[in-house]
Amino acid sequence: MWKTFCVVSILFLTLCVQSLHAYTKEEVVRRGRLLCGVSSGSPGFSSVDAQGRWSGLDVDVCRAVAVAVLGNAGKVEYLPLPEEEAFTALISGTVDILSRHSAWTFSRDSGLPVHFAAVSYYDDQALMVAAKLAARTAAELKKARVCAPVGSPYEAPLLEYLERRRVEVKLVPFETVALAAKGFENEACDVLSQPRSQLHGLRLGLAAADSAVILEEAIAKEPFAPVVRQGDDVWLNIVRWSLYAMIAGEEQGVTSRNAEELRVSNVLAVRRLLGQEGGLGKGLGLSDDWAYQILKQIGNYGEVFDRNLGQASPLRLSRGVNALWNKGGLLYAPPFR
Numbered sequence: 001m002w003k004t005f006c007v008v009s010i011l012f013l014t015l016c017v018q019s020l021h022a023y024t025k026e027e028v029v030r031r032g033r034l035l036c037g038v039s040s041g042s043p044g045f046s047s048v049d050a051q052g053r054w055s056g057l058d059v060d061v062c063r064a065v066a067v068a069v070l071g072n073a074g075k076v077e078y079l080p081l082p083e084e085e086a087f088t089a090l091i092s093g094t095v096d097i098l099s100r101h102s103a104w105t106f107s108r109d110s111g112l113p114v115h116f117a118a119v120s121y122y123d124d125q126a127l128m129v130a131a132k133l134a135a136r137t138a139a140e141l142k143k144a145r146v147c148a149p150v151g152s153p154y155e156a157p158l159l160e161y162l163e164r165r166r167v168e169v170k171l172v173p174f175e176t177v178a179l180a181a182k183g184f185e186n187e188a189c190d191v192l193s194q195p196r197s198q199l200h201g202l203r204l205g206l207a208a209a210d211s212a213v214i215l216e217e218a219i220a221k222e223p224f225a226p227v228v229r230q231g232d233d234v235w236l237n238i239v240r241w242s243l244y245a246m247i248a249g250e251e252q253g254v255t256s257r258n259a260e261e262l263r264v265s266n267v268l269a270v271r272r273l274l275g276q277e278g279g280l281g282k283g284l285g286l287s288d289d290w291a292y293q294i295l296k297q298i299g300n301y302g303e304v305f306d307r308n309l310g311q312a313s314p315l316r317l318s319r320g321v322n323a324l325w326n327k328g329g330l331l332y333a334p335p336f337r
Contacts, residue, residue, distance in 0.1 A: 024096055024228070024235035025069055025285060033075045036062035037095035040080035041178075043201035044309040044317070045100060045121075054078045057308045058099035061120055061226055064242040064298050065097060068290040073297045084151075087112055090229060097239060100224040103195070116225040117240040122321045122330050124218035125154050126196035128203060131213050133190060138217060139165040147180035147189040148173050157220045158193040181205065184212070195222045200315050238284050245291035247333040248273055249300030251324060256299040259292055273336045280336060291336070301331065 028034050038046035038058050045056040054076075063073040081089050086101045088094075091113060102108060103123070104116040127138055135141050144162065148155055148171040155171075162169050172189040174180040181202045184192050192199070196214065203212045226243065228236050249255070252270050254262055263274045272278040275289035284290070298304065302324075309317045323329025 024232050025238060028069050028096055032070070033077050034062060034066045034069065034097070035079060035095045036065075036076050037079050037081045037086055037089055037098040037101060038062070039101055040082065042198060043204060044197065044313060044315045045201075046078070046080070048078070048080075055308065057121060057304055058101075058226075060298055060304045060308065061099045061243060062097060064246060064294045065226075065239055067294045067297050068238055068242045068245075068284075068286055071287075071293060087114060087227075090114060090227060093229075096228075096235075098227040100226065102224075102227070103222040104225045113230040114227050115230055115236050116227055117236060118243050119223045119225045119330075120243055121197065121224045123195045123197050123222040123224055125157060125193060125220040125222055126199055126218060127158075127215045128184070128192045128194075128199045128212050129215060130184070130187070130190035131211050135213075136215070138162060138167060138215065141165075141167050141191070143168045143170075144191045145170045145172050145189040147184050147192040149177045149180045150175055152177070152194075154193050154195075154219075161219045177202075193219065195224075197309070197317070200317060204314060234285060238286070241284065241291075242294060244333040244336075245273070245294045246298070246301040246304060247324070247331050248291075248336055249295040250302040250331075251326075251333060254295050254300060255303060256296055259296040263292065269336065278337065 041047055042056065046054065046058040047056055048054050059078065062076050066076045067073050079089070079095055081101065083102060086098055090098050100120055104119065108114070109116060129135050129141065133141065138161065144167050146158065146169055150173055159169060172183060174183050177194060180192055183189050185206050192202070194202070199214050203209050203214060206212060226239050228239055252267070252273055254270060254273065259274065262270055263276055265271055268277065272280060274292040275281065279288055281288040281290055305319065305322065306312045309315050310319065319329060321330045323331065325332040
């Protein structure tokens with residue numbers, strides 16, 4: 001019933017506001033700040049400290065868009081949204097962008113009036129299990145009490161995955177993922193399945209992180225991307241290429257520390273990226289140095305990953321498939337020409 005109500009509400013909002021938000025860039029400029037919808041409390045991606053300062057990879061994606069449009073990474077207002085409200089908030093115009101709020105799937109892409117701009121983080125659905133079970137693979141579980149957040153899109157793939165491995169499953173329901181994590185910690189259940197990146201954050205929040213193990217095997221692909229409304233191709237391109245600017249910066253060796261000196265580089269691709277040749281701002285209605293400003297103020301993708309998720313962060317995640325395409329990963333920016 002709730003899912004049906006949400007679908008009907010989204011379709012109604014689409015009809016009412018589709019023509020009202022065709023010029024998002026102009027509205028952001030008029031307002032003087034970007035409205036960024038993020039998940040509520042996801043370490044490494046979007047979290048807020050006691051002083052109200054937001055940080056994370058998803059936060060930096062919005063900061064990059066703000067730099068491109070407004071010239072200032074600080075001109076962003078973050079709105080934490082539960083998953084069931086996120087797309088309604090975007091379509092209604094409550095936010096200008098959702099930053100890595102939901103995985104890019106066929107049903108979302110084809111069934112909602114939204115566009116996924118470009119993958120910002122390649123994730124996968126994984127299993128976190130109680131360390132006391134001493135399981136190295138799902139098949140070794142034999143029996144499993146599964147923490148089951150109500151309405152979770154990850155439940156069906158998990159049950160199918162465990163069934164194929166002849167694991168006997170008992171579902172232990174919880175209202176939210178946070179309560180499921182608490183149930184896991186209190187040993188009410190001993191298996192929790194979410195995107196791997198989220199499991200690392202949940203594990204870090206346990207009283208004893210070594211009481212849980214995240215298995216290496218992947219259940220399903222979970223590519224995350226910033227999302228915008230349909231009907232505004234200029235805005236879609238601004239968001240897409242703001243992310244690509246950070247990826248291209250890493251490809252070309254441009255960092256927040258050397259961006260200024262590289263503006264006089266002998267490498268044509270670097271000069272074009274930094275706005276010294278080619279007039280790359282014209283097609284987006286931006287200044288030619290928009291990508292330079294993103295790299296100078298925020299850094300390239302590698303810098304963003306390292307401080308939020310990598311070795312400079314509490315999570316200490318490896319790059320894995322989120323490494324550049326020429327370093328064994330999947331990250332790839334189209335040419336800036």
